[in-house]
Amino acid sequence: MPLGSGGSSKVYLAEHNKLKDYRAIKCISKTRSTPPSLLQEADLLKNLRHPGIPIIYDVEEDNEYYYIVEEYVQGLSLLRYFEEEQEVSQEVILDFAIQLCDILDYLHLQKPQPIFYLDLKPEHIILSGGQLKLIDFGMATIGCRKENTVGFTCEFAAPEKYSGKDMDCRTDIYELGSVLFYLIFHQYYPGKSKKYPPRRKVISKKLEKILIKMLQENPNKRYQSIQALRMDLLKLKHHGSEGRHLKKDIFIMGCAPRVGTTHIAISLVSYLNKQQSDSAVYVEENSSGLLRMLMETFMDIKESGGIIFFDHFVGIPQYGESFQVEVNAPLQVKDYGTQRLRLCMSAKDEAERELLIYVMDGSCWLWSKAAEELKELEEMFEVKVVLNSEDAVLKKRLENYLKKDVLSFNRQSNPFYLSKQRVQFWESFKKGGIVN
The missing domain is CATH 3.40.50.300 (P-loop containing nucleotide triphosphate hydrolases)
Incomplete structure (x- = not known):
């Protein structure tokens, strides 16, 4: 069954005959100019195993197509989820933010070089049974990236994408901040020079402070690692919960x-x-x-x-x-x-x-x-x-x-x-x- 198409590829839903489990098969035509990112994405993901990253099961080819067999991810994108829910509590926002930090942390800790995602946006984040999954690794890179990128979504892009400066873990942190800003305020981050919207009642001053640090124009003023950001989010989550809490x-x-x-x-x-x-x-x-x-x-x-x-x-x-x-x-x-x-x-x-x-x-x-x-x-x-x-x-x-x-x-x-x-x-x- 067709799931979608775009550019030089089509995606089909298939069922594994023996396992009775669904797979998504991406068919990439050889007759058209194949974007390198499509095959690079499969090569990047094939050895990764994390509940928030789709599994690549196999890559095959014949005379006409490349076939990438991957996990079929069912669920709503965060864009759709927040459009339907409208008002979401800080607890839910923190849970989503911590899950995304967990996925990015796994990527950033890869050896011999870290993997940077570099294209965070609500459409690329799927909520599947309570677990967030990151899809579409077409912009991801192994190690720091300096050249100007094309095809990125400007509404969520970090400033260094426009200037040709190094893109690293702090780029992912900024873009995660942009996504959270959009989900909280229902508008794109206006940037440093434009009017900042009033804080919504749904979020605390502490969460707003974390968000401001993530969205600093200068990468050196942001969180310097995803672990530091995640620890602040967890600290806020524990502080805001009722009942017993850990000693300091x-x-x-x-x-x-x-x-x-x-x-x-x-x-x-x-x-x-x-x-x-x-x-x-x-x-x-x-x-x-x-x-x-x-x-x-x-x-x-x-x-x-x-x-x-x-x-x-x-x-x-x-x-x-x-x-x-x-x-x-x-x-x-x-x-x-x-x-x-x-x-x-x-x-x-x-x-x-x-x-x-x-x-x-x-x-x-x-x-x-x-x-x-x-x-x-x-x-x-x-x-x-x-x-x-x-x-x-x-x-x-x-x-x-x-x-x-x-x-x-x-x-x-x-x-x-x-x-x-x-x-x-x-x-x-x-x-x-x-x-x-």
Whole structure:
């Protein structure tokens, strides 16, 4: 069944004989001049696997046509959706924006070079069963693009498309801002020099502030990564939700080197992000350099804009004063290692007592020093002691010595792996301070 046609191609709906599943088949004529973008798009998408990106199943050809077999995406474009809905809540807008950030983040983190979409507009975004899908990758490019582009939609285009300047992740950020502006105000973004419409009641001042930053004419004044934007959106989403919410910061410190402080901090961040995507970020507030060492051990770890990503983990190494990374996550897990003085100085800046995880192991000769340290720390923090061992006898001895409850952590070699035991540990720990 024909789905549509345009230029040198036609699209048909087909059913897989065995799987009884629908596919879209794009037929591109060889007799006419074939736009390179049609085949480049298939080549670009063939190895990508993300719920927000259509799957390319196969590419074939005969004497007359190229055939691109891809996922059939059913649903409404965001243009149609917002035309029908008219008034949409900020919660829905945030959900859509975060989903789009997730798709763009996946593209921007591709190796060996990032993929930039460079043609965001409501017609290219399909709402399919609650999941947004990005279609039409004809303008997408691998790595930065500098030459002037043709065929782009000027109403949503970033200023650098007209000037021949570099187009990169910040171009996608601007164009996402243009799309959100259109969906919120039902008009195209008028640009810096024209009158800005009054803020609609449906959005808060905080969302408007995020939008203004996305739409800066100068790319250097926009968000510098999609992760930073997504963290601000998530922070706003959590702040606006009713009921319990995450604490702002969780501090973590060990009674001595090599007791497992960083290991436990990584596990916590991984758990929180598995429960709620991008709800937490690990911040290395010590000079051990352990996060960099882990990058050499786990080869699949990715880095973008100074932020490290691995499975559910998001972390920022200690770079020193010369290089600072903006942190916008709703919750920061700050690893101070054994640097108690630095930890205490940070506590003085906090308006309320934050949660401190104090890590110990079976080194009994350190318990006296740890007990004295805990007395001081408990005056500034809400302290939870974690024993990096499942030895029940050792746990009981430590509880008797400290005269306080101790939580027993499931020690494993891989800090990123969330075993059933670790998930159960963090679930029980959750009741003791992570959630207000």
